[in-house]
Every structure is written in structure tokens, then in C-alpha cells.
Amino acid sequence: MPAAPFTANPPLRFRGIPDSLATSHLEGSECCLIHADNPLSIQDGVYMNPLVRVGYNGPAYVAVNPITNWLSARSILQGLWINRLRRWTTTTWLKDQVIQYRMNRWTSLSPENREPGDFCIINEMQVLDPQGWGHL
Structure with missing residues (x-):
């Protein structure tokens, strides 16, 4: 992807959703919101390399980047079918309606209340507690 949006004036930056929206028990990932803000995402799309694994700290990074393959062929096949069955048998309609109601x-x-990354919003609230991040 060209670097132009990141070097523009003003440059494209990671961000969160507004606090006034977050008080409605909603959350948006900064990794998703940056693509919502990037004008090139519409024409060029967004590509992700699923083989790149990151961690927010040392132990998390080591957990997802072990020296040996961390998933067996059986667990990969099992995961594929579990996810496929969940997609076939569940619907997000009710969850989407709750989010849409709160956004509206x-x-x-x-x-001034406008969020261009509404597709990034989930029905969850994250708070900082003494043990780290907590999900409500």
C-alpha cells in the first residue's frame, strides 16, 4: 500500500472511537478504524497476512510465535469445520441491531457525532483495571 495517507498533512493516524460513543458500551479496534479512515482502502482494498503473528508483550509474542508449529493438522482441520458450522448456524442480526440502535x-x-468506521464497532466495553484490560 502506498505511504501517501500516512505522510499527508494531516497524516493518517491510529485512533479509537470517541469517548462519548464508548460510554454506550461500544468499542472499536484501532486496527480496523485506520482502514476506515484510509481513503485508499476503498479503491485498493485491505489485505492481511494471516501468517504474521503479533503480541502486545513478550510472553504473548512467544505464545503465538513458538519455535515449532503451534497448531497440529488435526486442530487446524477441526477449527476450520467448527468455524464453518458456527457461520452456518448462527446469525449476528440481533447483535448488529443493538449496535445500530446505540450508534443511531x-x-x-x-x-458532530459521526463515526465513519461503524463496521468496526462491537458491543463490548474495555476498561483498565489493576490486572490489565478487562472486558465488560
Whole structure:
């Protein structure tokens, strides 16, 4: 991907959702939101290399990047079928409706309330506690 959006004035930056939206028990990943803000995502798409594994700290990085292959062929095949069955038998309609309702309510509060990365929003709240991040 060209670096132009990251070197523009103002440059493209990682961000979170506004605090006023987060109080509605919603969360958005900065890794998703940067693609929502990138004008090149629409014309060029977004590509991800699933073989690149990252961790937020040393132990997490070691856990996902072991010296030997961390997944057996059996666990890969099992995971593929479990995910396929879940996609076939579940729906996100109700979850999406809850998020859309909260987004609409927030948008109606002020004309400045606008979130272009609405597809990045999930029904979850993350808080910082003494043990690290907590999910509510």
C-alpha cells in the first residue's frame, strides 16, 4: 500500500472511537478504524497476512510465535469445520441491531457525532483495571 495517507498533512493516524460513543458500551479496534479512515482502502482494498503473528508483550509474542508449529493438522482441520458450522448456524442480526440502535442514538445527540468506521464497532466495553484490560 502506498505511504501517501500516512505522510499527508494531516497524516493518517491510529485512533479509537470517541469517548462519548464508548460510554454506550461500544468499542472499536484501532486496527480496523485506520482502514476506515484510509481513503485508499476503498479503491485498493485491505489485505492481511494471516501468517504474521503479533503480541502486545513478550510472553504473548512467544505464545503465538513458538519455535515449532503451534497448531497440529488435526486442530487446524477441526477449527476450520467448527468455524464453518458456527457461520452456518448462527446469525449476528440481533447483535448488529443493538449496535445500530446505540450508534443511531449517539448520532442523534449532536451533528458532530459521526463515526465513519461503524463496521468496526462491537458491543463490548474495555476498561483498565489493576490486572490489565478487562472486558465488560
